[in-house]
Amino acid sequence: MTTPEAAALEQWLAEATKGLPQPLARDVRTELEAHFEDAVEDYLTSGRTPEAARTAALADLGDAEVVRHGLHRVHLSRGERLVAWVTWLVPRLWQHRAVIATALFGLVALSVVVADHRHWITYRGHPDPLTPLAFGFVLLSLLLERRLTTWSYPAAGYLLSGIWPWLFFEGLWKLGGPFWDIVAPLVLPGATLLIWGISGLRTLRRTAGRRGMAIAWLLLGLLLATRLATTAVQLRDGALVFSLSALSATEIRINAPWVLYLSVMSVAPVAIGLQAAQRDGLAAVLIPMGCQYAVFVGIADPTYHLTFYDAWQPSRTLHTVEALVTYLPAVITFLVAPLWMLRTPSRQGRTAALLVPAGTTLILTHVLSAIGLAHTHQAYTAATWLSSGLESLLYLLPIVLAIVLYNLFGQDEAILAHTVDNTAPALADPNRNVTART
């Protein structure tokens, strides 16, 4: 049986001789092993226990990495040293690939957000550059990994919510004609509704009678009620008005698909994320979160009034606030939440990692907007705060719903393994152990 000390020596020797040509590595290994055995004998003679003697002898050898560097300098040419260094580095990078890829994706996504903000890419009528980026990352993830990696969740989230408005409102809508005017606004939300319906039915069938589902259904009802409330009650000239009665039949016909689309988009990511949770519990929460960012920024557009006033009556405060309100949700969604989630092993920790950044973003965004708009016609009033609260609830509810579903069906192990055996669905057996492939 291998003792811990023997395993430690083996690891030390492997590290010290890594990258050396095979015969030389063998000779060096023999020499170092002899050194170690001599040291152990001396420690035993001085009265140490075998375990303590081996531990002390290994400590005396020092840092294996320093020894390896020294041996490489003596025995390898410059080119061979470079190859050895790369050979040493790649497995270490691979080991931390989820964190590295997540950070890289986050930084690229943030750069796009910054570029978009500075150069007004989307305001000039160009398609949103983040959506194709997200599409590329998700596709790359599926092609290379054949499974969703952690870094692709915000991308997937952005894609799920962003792809339709990108295709539909930026380009195709302008084509005009009866199809694009009437059919398309119904077909696209209809397709989403279908996905949600199928996902919902599957969930319903598999979770019938399970404890906790009542909370999920309650949240779903609350979410739809909030969506209806934000549609019916609108903020006009600083006051809340019940707007449905003021709308004409034509306005209702035009607005209905949009409201349907928003309603479906609020819930669909949760349903899709839950299906993804069959393979990786984390997707159940991160996909909705990514979607919320897209919905929050793309549809609610918290910078709208700030951008308007910044262009009309430019001031340093407005400019700073507008930049903060633009970058804050992106930083939280693309960097803070995924990395926090990735480094948190406990279920409670992940729940906090999902809820705290999202909640903080919402609160800070509104507080900052209130500061920025303080001396303008759009200054925050009690009605504005009430309306903002309702809107915030609209973004937080799907996340809370996702958390509830994640706690009911998600996999704890999946987050740390981040590469999971996806042969059996977690929903079929929630207690199934997930096997890390790393």
Next chain:
Amino acid sequence: MNMTGSLPLLILHALSRGASYGYAIAKQIKASSSDVLDFQEGTLYPTLHKLEKDGLVEAYTTLTNGRQRLYYRLTEAGERALEAERAAWMTYARAVNAVLGEAK
């Protein structure tokens, strides 16, 4: 104590007393300096191999107490290098001592 740069000289000196192997050389250096000169013993081997590559020491295998050991001994070039290094070190040490003595 930081031994950066002086390990080759110490190894050559240890081997001037006769052929030896890695662990014994490390022990000898530590004992001779009353454990003032301490170092990570594994780092001895890259230095030994460098000296061998430079032709200052040569290695040979021998069987001692049923265990195969790699011994090192000084070559003629090694003896000359030891004398030169020792002289350089003494000059350096005298210079440092002179400066420190002056400071008193």
